[in-house]
Amino acid sequence: MAELRKDPLSGNWVVVGYGGSKSSGAGICPFCPGHESSTPPTIRQYTDEQGNWLVRCFSATNPIFMIEVAEDRRGEGLYDKMGNVGAHEIIVENRSHSRTMSMYTKEELQLVLDMYRERLVDLKGDRRFKHVQVFKNHGELAGSYLLHPHSHVLATPIVPARVSRQVFSTRHHFVQKDRCLLCDILDQEIRQNKRLVSMNRSFVAICPFASRFPYETWIVPRFHEANYENTSNRAVWDNLAEMLLDTMKRIEQFANAYTIEIHTSPNMTFAESHGDDIPCKEYYHWHMEILPRDFRSSKYKREDEFAVLSITPEQAAEAMKAQ
Numbered sequence: 356m357a358e359l360r361k362d363p364l365s366g367n368w369v370v371v372g373y374g375g376s377k378s379s380g381a382g383i384c385p386f387c388p389g390h391e392s393s394t395p396p397t398i399r400q401y402t403d404e405q406g407n408w409l410v411r412c413f414s415a416t417n418p419i420f421m422i423e424v425a426e427d428r429r430g431e432g433l434y435d436k437m438g439n440v441g442a443h444e445i446i447v448e449n450r451s452h453s454r455t456m457s458m459y460t461k462e463e464l465q466l467v468l469d470m471y472r473e474r475l476v477d478l479k480g481d482r483r484f485k486h487v488q489v490f491k492n493h494g495e496l497a498g499s500y501l502l503h504p505h506s507h508v509l510a511t512p513i514v515p516a517r518v519s520r521q522v523f524s525t526r527h528h529f530v531q532k533d534r535c536l537l538c539d540i541l542d543q544e545i546r547q548n549k550r551l552v553s554m555n556r557s558f559v560a561i562c563p564f565a566s567r568f569p570y571e572t573w574i575v576p577r578f579h580e581a582n583y584e585n586t587s588n589r590a591v592w593d594n595l596a597e598m599l600l601d602t603m604k605r606i607e608q609f610a611n612a613y614t615i616e617i618h619t620s621p622n623m624t625f626a627e628s629h630g631d632d633i634p635c636k637e638y639y640h641w642h643m644e645i646l647p648r649d650f651r652s653s654k655y656k657r658e659d660e661f662a663v664l665s666i667t668p669e670q671a672a673e674a675m676k677a678q
Contacts, residue, residue, distance in 0.1 A: 418443035494612025529638035537640035610647030
């Protein structure tokens, strides 16, 4: 049975005892039209006039986090652990098996962005979930072993360490200067025009000053908003689809594999207090991070929000002692 354990040194939470298996991508693709019975039941889908699904969402076959698990926070001496309560959903972005994001029409991409928004709103309504993240891995170097375009949605009972660090940094900047950190970064990047990739009325694409990967690109709203899911203006949504499509056409000239992450505010209605009553919406600024992967960068595992182990430390110790 999988569970969450907290590393007392780093503060990171790790999933241990996860029994899921990776697909080799061989044989019948479960995400292709006509194979819907190969996946769990549909949670939400968008359809065309003939009733054919265009974008489809369902629970993962081997979920890392599970809605039906009890939270069961408990201690083992000085160690903390809890059940892997949460949600793990798959969004199949397109009916086509082999199209990449740069090949989508703007209308197709808007449907995917709308589905992201719907799932964030729905899952953030559960008071057990302190954070909900959306990410897409494309290509084996990014950790995806199924070609059909799809994304993941993870709802977790704790705020991941990396997200907590972003919250701390942006809050600290706000306390010191009474301004949003990302708003300040955008002002400087637009003014200097050294790392600016493109810009439209609502969004800017930049290569961040301290990039972790070659051609790493962030898409950041030019207006201040903490939550991706709060952006409902259709003109802004059009600008986002145009910016993401333009950026992915550029990225795919340099990389065959990449990760896309949506960094939206933690579920602060139910998340832990950060020490004062400053609303997170004042200092957090949502954005997308696109992390291209190549052979060299893939030798160093990307900084996942959660490490996931198929074997517990106890089982590993027993196996090694037996040698």
